[in-house]
Amino acid sequence: MIGSDNVPRGGARPVTILCVDDEPNILSSLRRLFRPQGYEVLTEVSGHAGLKVLESQPVDVIISDMRMPEMDGAQFLERVRARWPDTLRLLLTGYADIQLIIGAINRGEIYRYITKPWDDNDILLVVRHALERKALEQEKQRLETLTQLQNEELRNLNAGLENKVALRTAALNRLHDELLASNEKLKTSFLTSIKVFSNLIEMRGANLAGHSRRVADLARRIAVRVGLDARETQEVFIAGLLHNIGKIGFSDALLTMPVSMMNGDNLGQYRKYPVRGEQLLMPLEDLRDAAKIVRSHQERFDGEGFPDRLSGFDIPIGARVLALASDYDNLQIGTLSQRFLRPDQAAALVIESRGKRYDAAVVAAFLDVINGVTGVDSMQGKPLSVPELQPGMVTARDIVTKDGSLLLSADHVLSERLIRQIADFEQSSGEVFTVYIVEERP
Structure with a gap:
C-alpha cells in the first residue's frame, strides 16, 4: 500500500517516477512538480535511455511523451508492458488525433493519457489515483496468493488429520480387538483355573473324583431348562465346581464319612462348610454371586436345611438348582449314605422329595434333562x-x-x-x- 508520504508502507524506498521526453523543459517542469510530493523523479530524453533505466532499477510510474524521435511513446510503452507489466504507464501527448491515442493505449495498455498543456493538480491526481489502484491490485494479489497458500495448507492439514484419524482409529480398533481377545483368554483361563482347583479338592477322596465337574455340568443343564439367562447359568456352573470348597479343612476321615453316619461335632463341623465356602470365595469380586449360591445350596425347600433355614422361593434359584444336582450325584457315590445308588434309584429319591427338599419346578427341569429332552442346551x-x-x-x-x-x-x-x-x-x-x-x- 502507498502511504500519504508516497512511501510504500513497510518499504524502504519512495515511489519512483520515470519521465521520458525529448524536450528538456518538459522534463524540468515534471521534476519540479513531483519532487515536492515526495516522489523520486528520474528523467530521460529517449525511449532507449528509459529502457536502460528500467533494466537497472525498479520504477513505479512512467510518464512518456508520445512524439519522440527514433522510438515514439507508444512503442516505448509497448516494450515496457512486455517486460515490466506491473509498472504504471501514462502517456503525455499534444496530438489531437484521437485514433493515434487509442492505438497507443491499446498496444501499451496505458492507464491514462494526459494532454499538453496539463493542469498540475490534474496530473498529480492522475498519478495518485494510478498508484492507489496499483496498491489495491497488489494487495488483492497478495491476499489471493495468501488465500491460495492457506487453502493449500488447510487441504494438507485436513489430509494429514484424516490420515492421522484413520491411523488412530485403526490402532484403537486393533487395541480393542486385542483387549477383547485378551479378555476372552482371561475368562477362559479363569474358568480353567477353577476347574483345576476343583480337581485338587477332590483328589483327597476317592469317591469325590469328578463329582464337582459332574454336578456343575448337570446344574448348568438344569439351569438352562429352568430358563436362567447366560450369566446366571454361568454362575450356577461355577458354584457347582466350587460348592465343596468349604470342606478343604476337613480331616480325611470326615471328608470320606457319609453324612448319614455323622453326629455330634462331626455333624456340626459339616454343617459349617457352605458358610466357609462363601467366605473363601467372597474376596474375589467375580465369584461373589457364585459364593451366595454355595452358601445356600444345602437349604431345603421346606425350610429344614442349613445354614440359614431359608424356605421356598427365599432360597436363590441357583442354590435350588445346585442342591438337586449335588444330591443326585452324592446319592450315587455314597457321600450321603453308605449305599451307592444307581442313577434311576437316585432320581426316584429326588422325585420323592419334590416340594419338600427340592423345588418342584427344578425337579421337572431335572427330569427333562435326564430323559433327554432336546432343544434346551446349546x-x-x-x-x-x-x-x-x-x-x-x-x-x-x-x-x-x-x-x-x-x-x-x-x-x-x-x-x-x-x-x-x-x-x-x-x-x-x-x-x-x-x-x-x-x-x-x-
Missing part, C-alpha cells in the same frame, strides 16, 4: 473321535478322564499340539475319548 456340541479333530475347532465340553480328572476344559481352541497331546494320552492310557466340538451355526 452346549451339547458335535461328538468327534480324536482322529477327526482339526486345528481351530472349539471344545463344547470338558474332556475328562475315567477317574474324573480334567484333561481339557470347554471353550478351548484346538491346535495341532493340543490334538497331538490328547492322542498321546489316549494311546498311553488306553482310554477312547469322544470330544464334543462347538457346531457352526448358519
